[in-house]
Amino acid sequence: MANIIGIDLGTTYSAVAKINDSGKPEIVPDEQGNNITPSVVEFTGKEKYSVGATAKKMSEVNAKYCVPNTPGDEAKRHMGSTEKVYEIYDIKHTPLSISALILKKLKEDFEKIHGPIDTAVVTVPANFANEAREATAEAAKLAGLNVENIINEPTAATFACSVLSSQELSGKYVIYDFGGGTFDCSIAEVQGHDIEILTSEGVQKLGGKDIDLALMNLVAKRFKEETGKNLNSRSYGILKAEEDKKSLSDRESILVSIQSPEGLADITITREDFEEVISSLVLQAEMAVEVALERLDLKPDQITDIILVGGSTRIPLVKKSIAKIFGREPKLLGNPDEMVALGAAIYAAYKSEGNILNPLQRQSVHKMNIQEVTGYCFGVEVLDTATGKSKNMVIIDRNEKIPCSITESLATVVDNQTALNCHVTQHAEKEEDLTFVRSVWKGKLELPPGRPQGQEIKVTYSFTENQTMNCTFMDVGTGKKTSVDLDNLRKSADKSTADIDEFKVE
Amino acid sequence: MEFILILVAWWFGWWIFTSILGFGAKGASAAYKTVTKGGTFAENFSNAFVIKIERKEQNLNVISIKGQPSIQYERELALYIKIYDAEERVPVISTFEGSSEFESRIYEQRLRIGQFKAGQYWPNWVELCDFTDQEIIGPKKGQRKLLVSGFLWDINQPANFKYGIAENIAGSVDFAEIEMPYNFINVGYTELDQNRLKVQGLSVQLAIGLAMSDGSLDRKEGNVIKKWMKEAVEIAPESDRAKVKNSLNKALETGSKKAKEGKTNISNICKQLDQKAGIADKYDVLELCLDVMSSDGKADQEELAFIEEISKHIGIDYKEITKLKERRLLDLELPEAETADVDKALDIDPSWSQDEKKKHIMKLYRKYNGRINSAKDENQKKSAQSMLDLCAEAIKKYG
Incomplete structure (x- = not known):
């Protein structure tokens, strides 16, 4: 039987799920029997490393050999960055290569018990930019996984809910995904197995790790107040803070007993103290939800239910914040830690060719239907004739239904213009200032000489269901055009990358 | 000054040309219509190609055209709008690149009209373009007389205006103009030259006041001001360089002394700047202050507040400041x-x-x-x- 799996490659924890023989998704525990595996890599030598719970434990005492080596420095938070490197044992590792090692470990654990993986889907936060998505796909490839598709985490969670929920989903749902490193909020229209993602909003650096860090800083501050000394992070580190955070979800207060070379102290932290220091973080999530509702002009009472995803949704202040926005408590529609991986497994089956699925698996996904929207705006650099300066003009707006194809008419700006600079941009919000947009592609369209200004140029951007984009710049007068398939750029880059070592910056 | 004298000299020649093109061609066209199509000369002349300027909002001046251009056969047309100071007989300068000549900042709007046949006309006023009071700089600030000219030109023989004068008149088709009283709100460009040294000194005083707003002068901040002053000296005519250098050094000393004593009077300096400086100088001082702010890699509260105060006093559009500020903030520790x-x-x-x-x-x-x-x-x-x-x-x- 084919192994069709979904991988939630999380900032702090990762999880793997497979489609079982009866067509249902189920979590596959790692080698140590845990449903979720810490996304931590410890290097024990130049070419030796471990991933998971042991690496996580060692990260507190052996931090400089681990990734992340400081809280907030997790590889996923830097995916797509060409600047970030982790130098360990004189080898420079990139976020991509670290992610590849985590994925490789998940793959190996799975295959030890279930045999080779046939096809896999890896998830990414909804607000991941192109480079980060491409880096994730690259990491999966380096790990030896056959990843045909990448899916947004909230979309995967919606898939899981639509399949696993005891009652059929119907209406508009908010997928509130407060994970270890990122926050995503998507709004979806769901009718049974028909899912239409309407919008997604997220905060890139907002997750459980930031909450742990806030608690760690609070304890250090109290320690200094009591002893007058600075608390070393070895005496009260991020792992201890994570445990205490979990305790504060069940208890009104905790006693933190510090026995360190700097001094001894018993510090009482109440939930109120804890909530005070994390309130700004939770407010950022609250603002993201408000923006998502505002984008669709929806009122909170028009939302049928809230799907909770990610471990941070267990924090009482987070629940209070959701209740404040929507005027009701969210219902738990599944295990928040596992929803994304389960949904990714369903999506992997949905995208698989029918012949690798058994009849029950085929039946469980054949009714599914998904409609997504663009998570970014795509623009073009133009000359603003009013100011004489270059600016960005949006061609495909955020939240356009995929697939879509949009054409805009532009014109040459000077007499005898013999070339057109074609500059494709990407940005999360409408931006005119080119300083704040990412450059996706730059090309040139040669134009015939001797023509006056004002020659029509048609710019067409087409976004496909597979999240690839084609951009065409056409000179209407001559029919001459230049075009680029942005996914092909990635594919051609893929061909030149075969070994994980190539991603280590020496 | 040399540039202005050349413009004045050119103007008289140009004035004669436009007079012939404007009245002569229209008169000929009206006479031709009177003979071939009937009607009186006056009627046909009144249907001539004309231009007008209206003040639509407090700050906006709209230019419109109507009538029948003198065109004998079908041509592809463009309209050039130029603005002149009628008293000094010199062109005005634009504060935007988009409404200036290709090679200078002399005001020019180029509008593509398209194919135009003989006998075709605009029966009603057509609003073509506009400009705001902030957009133009005359030779002098205050109440003046403005001359707005519209030149219809064959697009395939472009005019290539340079300093307000067309280099290639072969493609000229028709011409209309109108005079109106106008209040230039920006400091005039002839006045800017006279005020330059004073404005530069005030800019230095503001920059040093900002640099020392936290109580001390950081070396990096000092270097930014020094670099700016050095450039100001270098672009001055050679005969004036010693004078500029002394003046700026003195401004630096005065500004530093006042800042040390906590007596930098932003509102007073800005008031003087507002009266003496042109729009470009105002942006220049803000850019200098933003460079000073970002030189130490931090955006302090005091520095941000200082710049905000300057921008309010010198009346720069706050959106523009935010844009300038945002670019600097990109690399700063907030x-x-x-x-x-x-x-x-x-x-x-x-x-x-x-x-x-x-x-x-x-x-x-x-x-x-x-x-x-x-x-x-x-x-x-x-x-x-x-x-x-x-x-x-x-x-x-x-x-």
């Missing part, structure tokens, strides 16, 4: 959210209602959260994240 004055950091006006404040904060939140996701490097990301943290603090206060 104040800690917990300790920062969020109102100042996020430009929240305390007089706004709770609702207005929240809307403003949410707008900033969307903008900066978007920028984190599109950031080109870690610095940009970090800077945008700091703004998000500030937004969260502000929502805590006003949400």
Whole structure:
């Protein structure tokens, strides 16, 4: 039987799920029997490393050999960055290569018990930019996984809910995904197995790790107040803070007993103290939800239910914040830690060719239907004739239904213009200032000489269901055009990358 | 000054040409129509190609055309709009590249009319373009007489205006003009030259006041001011360089002394700047101050407040300042959210209602959260994240 799996490659924890023989998704525990595996890599030598719970434990005492080596420095938070490197044992590792090692470990654990993986889907936060998505796909490839598709985490969670929920989903749902490193909020229209993602909003650096860090800083501050000394992070580190955070979800207060070379102290932290220091973080999530509702002009009472995803949704202040926005408590529609991986497994089956699925698996996904929207705006650099300066003009707006194809008419700006600079941009919000947009592609369209200004140029951007984009710049007068398939750029880059070592910056 | 004399000399020749083109061609056209199509000369002449300028809003001047251009056969036309000071007989300068000649900042609007046949005309007024009072600089500030000219030209034989004069008159088709009283709000370009030294000195005083707003002068901040002063000396005519150098050094000394004593009078310096400086000089001083602010890699509350005060006093559009500021803030370490004055950091006006404040904060939140996701490097990301943290603090206060 084919192994069709979904991988939630999380900032702090990762999880793997497979489609079982009866067509249902189920979590596959790692080698140590845990449903979720810490996304931590410890290097024990130049070419030796471990991933998971042991690496996580060692990260507190052996931090400089681990990734992340400081809280907030997790590889996923830097995916797509060409600047970030982790130098360990004189080898420079990139976020991509670290992610590849985590994925490789998940793959190996799975295959030890279930045999080779046939096809896999890896998830990414909804607000991941192109480079980060491409880096994730690259990491999966380096790990030896056959990843045909990448899916947004909230979309995967919606898939899981639509399949696993005891009652059929119907209406508009908010997928509130407060994970270890990122926050995503998507709004979806769901009718049974028909899912239409309407919008997604997220905060890139907002997750459980930031909450742990806030608690760690609070304890250090109290320690200094009591002893007058600075608390070393070895005496009260991020792992201890994570445990205490979990305790504060069940208890009104905790006693933190510090026995360190700097001094001894018993510090009482109440939930109120804890909530005070994390309130700004939770407010950022609250603002993201408000923006998502505002984008669709929806009122909170028009939302049928809230799907909770990610471990941070267990924090009482987070629940209070959701209740404040929507005027009701969210219902738990599944295990928040596992929803994304389960949904990714369903999506992997949905995208698989029918012949690798058994009849029950085929039946469980054949009714599914998904409609997504663009998570970014795509623009073009133009000359603003009013100011004489270059600016960005949006061609495909955020939240356009995929697939879509949009054409805009532009014109040459000077007499005898013999070339057109074609500059494709990407940005999360409408931006005119080119300083704040990412450059996706730059090309040139040669134009015939001797023509006056004002020659029509048609710019067409087409976004496909597979999240690839084609951009065409056409000179209407001559029919001459230049075009680029942005996914092909990635594919051609893929061909030149075969070994994980190539991603280590020496 | 040399440039202005050349313009005046050219003007007389150009004036004769446009007079012939304007009245002569129209008169000929009206006479031709009277003979071939009937009607009186006066009637046909009154249907001639004309231009007008109207003040639509407090600040906006709209240019319209109507009538029948003198055109004998079908041609592809463009219309050039030029503005002159009628008293000095010199062109005005534009503050925007988009409404200037290709090779200078002399005002010019180029509009493509398209194919135009003989006998075709505009029966009613057609609004073609506009300009704001801020957009043009005359030779002198204050109440003057403005001359607006519209030149219809064959697009395939472009005029190539240079300093207000067409280099190629073979393609000229028709011409219309109108005079009107006008109040130039910007300091005139002939006056700017006279005021330059004073304006530069005031700019240095503001920059040093900003650099020392935290009590001391950082070497990096000092170097930014020095570099600016050096450039100002270098671009001065050789005979004036010693004078410029002395004047700027003196301004630096005065500014530093006042800053040390905590007596930098921003409002007074800005008032003088507002009277003497042109728009470009005002942007220049703001750019200098922003460079000083960003030189130490930090955006201090005092520095941000200082720049905000300058911008208010010299009347620069606040959106423009925000744009300039945002670009500098990209690479800066912003104040800690917990300790920062969020109102100042996020430009929240305390007089706004709770609702207005929240809307403003949410707008900033969307903008900066978007920028984190599109950031080109870690610095940009970090800077945008700091703004998000500030937004969260502000929502805590006003949400």
